Amino acid sequence: MSYNVNQALSLMIDWAIQKGYTRLSKKELLKSYEDIFHTSFSLEEAVSLSKEEAVEILVDFGFQKQCFHPNTVSERDAFEALLYDVIMSSKEEMRQRFVNHQPKESDLISLYQLSLDVNYIKEKRNQNNVSWDIQSPYGSMSLTINLAKPEKDPRDIKEAKDINIEGRPKCVLCKENEGNYWNARKNLRLIPLKLNEDTWYFQYSPYAYYPYHSIILHEDHIPMKMDRSVISALVDFVDQFPDFMIGSNAEIPIVGGSILNHLHFQGGKHIFPIENASILTSKTVLDVTYEKLYWPISTIKIQSKNKNAFVNAVMNVYHHWLHYRNEDLEIIPFTNANHQTITPVIRHHHGKYVAYIMLRNNRTSILYPEGIFHPHPHLFHIKKENIGLIEAMGLAILPGRLKEELMDLEKYIYQNGSLEKHLNKHVSWMKTFKNKEHIDLHAEVGYRFIEVLEDAGVFKQNSQGQVEFEKFFKSIIKTT
Numbered sequence: 001m002s003y004n005v006n007q008a009l010s011l012m013i014d015w016a017i018q019k020g021y022t023r024l025s026k027k028e029l030l031k032s033y034e035d036i037f038h039t040s041f042s043l044e045e046a047v048s049l050s051k052e053e054a055v056e057i058l059v060d061f062g063f064q065k066q067c068f069h070p071n072t073v074s075e076r077d078a079f080e081a082l083l084y085d086v087i088m089s090s091k092e093e094m095r096q097r098f099v100n101h102q103p104k105e106s107d108l109i110s111l112y113q114l115s116l117d118v119n120y121i122k123e124k125r126n127q128n129n130v131s132w133d134i135q136s137p138y139g140s141m142s143l144t145i146n147l148a149k150p151e152k153d154p155r156d157i158k159e160a161k162d163i164n165i166e167g168r169p170k171c172v173l174c175k176e177n178e179g180n181y182w183n184a185r186k187n188l189r190l191i192p193l194k195l196n197e198d199t200w201y202f203q204y205s206p207y208a209y210y211p212y213h214s215i216i217l218h219e220d221h222i223p224m225k226m227d228r229s230v231i232s233a234l235v236d237f238v239d240q241f242p243d244f245m246i247g248s249n250a251e252i253p254i255v256g257g258s259i260l261n262h263l264h265f266q267g268g269k270h271i272f273p274i275e276n277a278s279i280l281t282s283k284t285v286l287d288v289t290y291e292k293l294y295w296p297i298s299t300i301k302i303q304s305k306n307k308n309a310f311v312n313a314v315m316n317v318y319h320h321w322l323h324y325r326n327e328d329l330e331i332i333p334f335t336n337a338n339h340q341t342i343t344p345v346i347r348h349h350h351g352k353y354v355a356y357i358m359l360r361n362n363r364t365s366i367l368y369p370e371g372i373f374h375p376h377p378h379l380f381h382i383k384k385e386n387i388g389l390i391e392a393m394g395l396a397i398l399p400g401r402l403k404e405e406l407m408d409l410e411k412y413i414y415q416n417g418s419l420e421k422h423l424n425k426h427v428s429w430m431k432t433f434k435n436k437e438h439i440d441l442h443a444e445v446g447y448r449f450i451e452v453l454e455d456a457g458v459f460k461q462n463s464q465g466q467v468e469f470e471k472f473f474k475s476i477i478k479t480t
């Protein structure tokens with residue numbers, strides 16, 4: 001065992017030096033590892049170990065030496081992150097790098113490679129995800145069953161490693177998470193950004209829902225909001241990083257992401273299905289083109305070369321929507337709280353600014369306590385969570401349980417097996433396609449996802465909904 005550990009350690013150190021990730025000497029690195037393991041090592045050349053095998057050996061050894069406890073996935077992740085932290089530039093060195101120069105796109109790309117190399121982005125686990133596309137009247141839609149996010153082990157929950165413990169960051173997005181041991185953020189590195197004259201930080205998502213899936217977080221723990229400063233910050237980001245898209249989730253519950261108490265955006269390098277949606281109506285006023293999209297989530301696309309006109313146009317759509325009322329369509333902007341907002345996504349394309357402005361309403365009713373414009377209960381067997389910007393753009397992130405459930409359903413359908421209890425939630429769904437000659441379950445899930453998006457859409461895909469959407473669209477143009 002110790003023979004292997006010496007080899008594994010040697011490999012880690014050589015790898016880091018060769019990659020240029022550390023300025024420390026072999027001797028200094030060895031000393032750091034000896035402090036972590038409370039033991040002394042003698043480096044030996046590694047013959048045929050991969051870096052992944054080496055890390056595995058070291059994590060096992062760490063458990064054996066009682067460096068962490070219990071031996072759960074999250075505890076192992078946290079210890080692994082610590083092992084990588086030793087061979088990375090410190091967060092202070094990282095900050096120093098950007099004191100006198102603004103980060104460039106190449107800096108974001110380097111951080112991506114680093115985050116992959118030190119397993120901050122869980123590439124190997126992400127490869128277990130199941131992804132597919134389906135064709136629909138709206139164009140191609142993408143679906144992913146996400147298996148990368150490990151389910152909480154009850155033993156971890158018992159350890160109560162949660163927020164609200166003194167000295168810990170206020171939430172999982174706070175910049176203070178960088179270098180934290182307890183939630184496996186030792187190997188997290190942030191790049192500071194200036195957006196709209198404010199300080200923000202750029203990092204990658206460990207669960208990479210799409211290429212370069214990144215999170216841009218405000219330096220302070222302040223709540224999500226929607227106003228001109230948000231749109232200006234998004235525009236500023238694409239000016240600095242023209243190959244990236246960026247979007248903000250809604251600032252109100254039900255129609256936004258899961259974290260509302262820390263202002264943040266999501267970015268990345270990916271073309272989403274919404275970007276291929278067909279255009280129903282198009283109108284150019286001065287420098288700005290407004291387009292009404294054929295898309296289940298009611299969306300207005302804006303394009304302009306003129307930055308100021310572009311931001312004004314986005315704000316114009318937002319303000320129109322904020323006060324728009326149509327009781328026949330259940331669209332009521334205020335009751336005891338504001339119910340309307342937008343999900344904006346912005347990118348550069350062919351020298352123009354492009355915005356996808358998705359119209360949202362989070363009102364609930366007795367009939368739909370989870371949300372009128374939220375997936376309705378008959379779809380909960382596929383998707384119950386909020387429809388945030390990624391899904392609103394046509395990329396479904398489905399719960400990990402579905403992988404097994406779909407396999408069991410296939411067995412049930414094709415081998416006349418018995419319907420196990422955990423599949424009961426799918427029974428009425430299966431009735432909807434039981435007469436089809438050939439059943440493609442993954443495609444059926446896709447059609448269900450489209451219903452999910454249609455439920456979240458404010459102007460429905462019927463003649464009344466579309467007539468009213470056109471009127472709303474025209475009312476925006478009239479006032480520009």
Ligand SMILES: [Zn+2]
Pocket residue numbers: 170171172173174175220221222261262
């Ligand atoms: Zn926070």
